[in-house]
Amino acid sequence: MxxxxxxxxxxxxxxxxxxxxxxxxxxxxxxxxxxxxxxxxxxxxxxxxxxxxxxxxxxxxxxxxxxxxxxxxxxxxxxxxxxxxxxxxxxxxxxxxxxxxxxxxxxxxxxxIHGETIGEKALSQTQIEQLTTILAELHKAGNSISVPAEHLTEDFHVPFMNALNETMAARDLSPRLRSAIKPYKNVLFEHISVLQDLSLKLAGRMLPLRWCHTDIHPWNMMQSDHQLILIDWEGLKLAPVEADLMFLTDETYFHDFFALYKKIHPDYIIDEEALRFYKIRRLLEDIWEFTEQFLYDEQSEPEKEGTLKQLIHELESLKCGTQHSIDKIKPE
Structure with a gap:
C-alpha cells in the first residue's frame, strides 16, 4: 500500500x-x-x-x-x-x-477559515439569527443574476431513482445488503413511489425559484470570530426555498428561525408538496449513496460495516416517515 x-x-x-x-x-x-x-x-x-x-x-x-x-x-x-x-x-x-x-x-x-465547525454543538441564539440572515439573503437572489444558471436549475428529476429501485429489487443483491434492507423494503418502495408522483406533479407547477444551498446541517456551519459561515456549496441550485428549509423544520429553533425569516420574506408561505418532495428525496438519496459505497467503493471490512450501519440509520429515518415533521410546522 x-x-x-x-x-x-x-x-x-x-x-x-x-x-x-x-x-x-x-x-x-x-x-x-x-x-x-x-x-x-x-x-x-x-x-x-x-x-x-x-x-x-x-x-x-x-x-x-x-x-x-x-x-x-x-x-x-x-x-x-x-x-x-x-x-x-x-x-x-x-x-x-x-x-x-x-x-x-x-x-x-x-x-x-480560522474557527470551529458547529458539528454536534447546539446553535446559540446569535448563530440562529445569523443562519436566518444568510439564508434569507441567499433566497433574495433568483434567475436574474448575471451568471448562467444552466444545469443548476431544479427540474424535479430524480436521477438516482431508477438505479435505487432496480438495485433494491435485484435477485442477485448482496446477502448482507438484502438482510439489512429486508425490514424496510415495503416502506422503501412506498417512498420511491410517492417521490415519483411528487416529481411529476411539481414539474408541472410554476414554483418561484431562488438560489439554495441544499445541504444545511451543523457540519456545514463554522464559527469564525463573531460570524457564522456556511460551507460546502456543491449542491447550490436554483430551486424552491423548501430545498433549504426542509433541513430546519425538525430543529427545536425552527419557529425562531421562521419568525425572523418571515420578517425578511413576509409573503412567503411554505409549500407542503415541495417540502415533502425534498424531505423524501434527501432520505432516498442518502440511502442510495450508502448503497453505492457499500457495493462499489474500495472499503475495508470495518468501513463496510460502518457504511451498512449508516444505511440502516437512514432506512430507519425513512420508516419514521416525513409527514410528522411537516405536521409539526403547521400553525395551531
Missing part, C-alpha cells in the same frame, strides 16, 4: 505547480464523508485549506460534475450580496481555473 509520504509529495507538487505556493507543511484535517481535507502552511504565514475529491470514490463524478457551474455563482453572491465573508470561495490556479487535479483526486484551494 502506498505510503502517506508519497501522497503528500504529490500534494506538494500540485500546489506548487498550480498555485505557486511553497508549503512548509501539509497536514490532514477532518474532512466530510465525501471529501478529504488538508491544512497548508506557507513561509509567508498564510494558511490554506485544500479540499480533495478522491477519484477512487463512486460519489466523486456526481459531486464534481457541476464545479465549473456553481463556483461562479458563489463568487457572484460573495461579490454582489450581503453574503460577502459568510461563504467560502475557492482561489484560482495560475491558469485562472477554480479546479485542478492529479492522479489521486480533484482539488479546490481556499483561504483557511
Amino acid at each position: 502506498e505510503t502517506e509520504s508519497l501522497k503528500l509529495a504529490r500534494l506538494t507538487k500540485l500546489v506548487t505547480e498550480h498555485y505557486h505556493l511553497e508549503p512548509l507543511s501539509i497536514n490532514r484535517q477532518q474532512g466530510g464523508w465525501a471529501s478529504l481535507a488538508y491544512r497548508i502552511e506557507t513561509p509567508s504565514n498564510s494558511t490554506y485549506f485544500l479540499k480533495e475529491y478522491e477519484k477512487k470514490r463512486s460519489s466523486t463524478p456526481k459531486l464534481t460534475a457541476r464545479l465549473h457551474k456553481y463556483i461562479p455563482v458563489t463568487c457572484w453572491l460573495n461579490e454582489n450580496t450581503n453574503l460577502a465573508g459568510k461563504i467560502p470561495v475557492p482561489l484560482k490556479t495560475q491558469s485562472g481555473e477554480y479546479v485542478c487535479e492529479n492522479v489521486d483526486g480533484i482539488f479546490l484551494l481556499y483561504e483557511y
Whole structure:
C-alpha cells in the first residue's frame, strides 16, 4: 500500500505547480464523508485549506460534475450580496481555473477559515439569527443574476431513482445488503413511489425559484470570530426555498428561525408538496449513496460495516416517515 509520504509529495507538487505556493507543511484535517481535507502552511504565514475529491470514490463524478457551474455563482453572491465573508470561495490556479487535479483526486484551494465547525454543538441564539440572515439573503437572489444558471436549475428529476429501485429489487443483491434492507423494503418502495408522483406533479407547477444551498446541517456551519459561515456549496441550485428549509423544520429553533425569516420574506408561505418532495428525496438519496459505497467503493471490512450501519440509520429515518415533521410546522 502506498505510503502517506508519497501522497503528500504529490500534494506538494500540485500546489506548487498550480498555485505557486511553497508549503512548509501539509497536514490532514477532518474532512466530510465525501471529501478529504488538508491544512497548508506557507513561509509567508498564510494558511490554506485544500479540499480533495478522491477519484477512487463512486460519489466523486456526481459531486464534481457541476464545479465549473456553481463556483461562479458563489463568487457572484460573495461579490454582489450581503453574503460577502459568510461563504467560502475557492482561489484560482495560475491558469485562472477554480479546479485542478492529479492522479489521486480533484482539488479546490481556499483561504483557511480560522474557527470551529458547529458539528454536534447546539446553535446559540446569535448563530440562529445569523443562519436566518444568510439564508434569507441567499433566497433574495433568483434567475436574474448575471451568471448562467444552466444545469443548476431544479427540474424535479430524480436521477438516482431508477438505479435505487432496480438495485433494491435485484435477485442477485448482496446477502448482507438484502438482510439489512429486508425490514424496510415495503416502506422503501412506498417512498420511491410517492417521490415519483411528487416529481411529476411539481414539474408541472410554476414554483418561484431562488438560489439554495441544499445541504444545511451543523457540519456545514463554522464559527469564525463573531460570524457564522456556511460551507460546502456543491449542491447550490436554483430551486424552491423548501430545498433549504426542509433541513430546519425538525430543529427545536425552527419557529425562531421562521419568525425572523418571515420578517425578511413576509409573503412567503411554505409549500407542503415541495417540502415533502425534498424531505423524501434527501432520505432516498442518502440511502442510495450508502448503497453505492457499500457495493462499489474500495472499503475495508470495518468501513463496510460502518457504511451498512449508516444505511440502516437512514432506512430507519425513512420508516419514521416525513409527514410528522411537516405536521409539526403547521400553525395551531
